[in-house]
Amino acid sequence: MAIAGSNANPAQAAGYPNNERGHMLNFDEERFINIQTGAVGVASGIDQVIRHELAEGAKNLFFLGAGGVMLLTQPALRLLQRKSTFPVHYEYGAELVHADNVQLGRDSIVVMPSLSGTTQEAVTAMEFAKAKGAKVITFTGHGDTPMAQKADYNFTNFAADDTSSEMFYIQTLLVALSILNYRGEISNYDAIVSELQKLPQQLVEVKRGFEERAAVFAAEIKDExxxxxxxxxxxxxxxxxxxxxxxxxxxxxxxxPVHASDFFHGTLELVEEGVSVISFKGEDETRSLSERVEAFAPRFTNKVHILDTKDLALKDISEETRALVSPVLLATILERVSAHLEVLRNHPLTTRRYYKQIAY
Incomplete structure (x- = not known):
């Protein structure tokens, strides 16, 4: 069983004979801290908007968008579904425009992240929501874009592909926390936000502490x-x-990708010697679901990789907040894996064949 973070020589495994301990491959520390500081810095602004819209009578909230960025809203979605009686919905933008949703209307708050701010499906979905009277909040990486300029409320914080996951996880989490706080469904909002504001510098240290393990992991999976x-x-x-x-x-x-609860309802039949299984483990109530997969897979394949956020050090962060930011921690260490993969595979992360290259 291959566990990310083994004792193999990471520099040698990754092909970097002169890799210095503590050095991070292709990483701009100052840029990262500035971006994540900006991400958590909108907490007060988000709270003001949410409080205003709820006071005005908003009756539900939609997470809406296009592409992978929508996945980054799911932890906030699930937090609200588990902790609040406030109705919350999740819609693929392109599908919503064709199929509609009777719950979307003048009493709706719509939250839409979009890094580029120009994705056509997202722009169309935003226009659809606004036409139905919903109030739209957008999180963007660029201010001079349709998603930023046409929204009712916009929070622009410059970011790029390698920094946007942490940013959008945090910003949508802040939306959920604000709703819970306004409705009296949590009592420690200020404490959690205070802890979130400690994250930017700490995430850099998480990256630094994982760098060698990232090199090993990338070397192990580069040819799969x-x-x-x-x-x-x-x-x-x-x-x-x-x-x-x-x-x-x-x-x-x-x-x-398969949810751990569905792994034993089909996907387990694909596990055999030589098949790579990667398990992400966080710190919420669902750890046992991942652990069940981790107990099964090594019986049939020698390529099992486990990334557990409990292995990552944070200072002065409560267990509750650690559970909330588990996806943030995974995103930040996986960025280090990606940095090594693109070098080892001689395949830049920016290379595309079709996406924004041709009409489709």
């Missing part, structure tokens, strides 16, 4: 052409996202 990727709870969206948006889109590697 297929992965089963699984997770549960707040880590499931990251499993789906990393498989679809990074390994498939950016590295052209086939993946099979």
């Amino acid at each position: 052409n297929y992965h089963i990727i699984t997770g549960a709870g707040s880590t499931w969206p990251e499993a789906y996202y990393y498989g679809m948006c990074i390994l498939e889109e950016m590295q052209w590697i086939r993946t099979r």
Whole structure:
């Protein structure tokens, strides 16, 4: 069983004979801290908007968008579904425009993340929601874009592909926390937000501490052409996202993301010697679902990789907040894996065959 973080020589395994301990491959620390500081810095603004709309009579909330960025809203969605009686919905933008939803209307708050701010399906979905009278909040990486300029409320924080996952996880989490706080469904809003504001610098240290393990992991999986990727709870969206948006889109590697609760209802039959199984484990109530997969898979394949957020050090962060930011932690260490993969495979993460290259 191959566990990410083994004792193999990471520099040698990754092909970097001069890799210095503490050095991070192709990483701009100052840029990352500035972006994530901006992400948590909108907490007050988000809370003001949410409180205003709820006071005005908003009756439900929609997470809406297009593509992989929608997956990054799922931890916030599930938090509200588990902790609040406030109605919350999740819609694929392109499908909503064709099929509609009778719950979407003048009493709706719509939350839409979009890094580029220009994705046509997202723009069309936003226009559809606004035409029905909904109030739209957008989170974007660029202000001079349709998603930023046409929204009722916009929070723009410059980011790029390698920094946006943490940003959107945090910003949509802040939306959920604000709703819970306004409705009296949590009592520690200020404490959680205070802890979230400690994350930017700490995430850099998480990356630094994982760098050698990332090199080993990337070296172990660089030649695989297929992965089963699984997770549960707040880590499931990251499993789906990393498989679809990074390994498939950016590295052209086939993946099979499957929720840990569904693993034993079909996907287990694909596990055999030589098949790569990657399990993401967070710190919420669903850990046992991933552990069941982790007990099964090594019996039939020697390629099992486990990424557990409990292995990652954070200072002065409560267990509750750690559980909330498990997908953030996974995203931040997986960025390090991706940085090594693109070098080892000689396949830049920006290379595309079809996406924004041809009309479709």
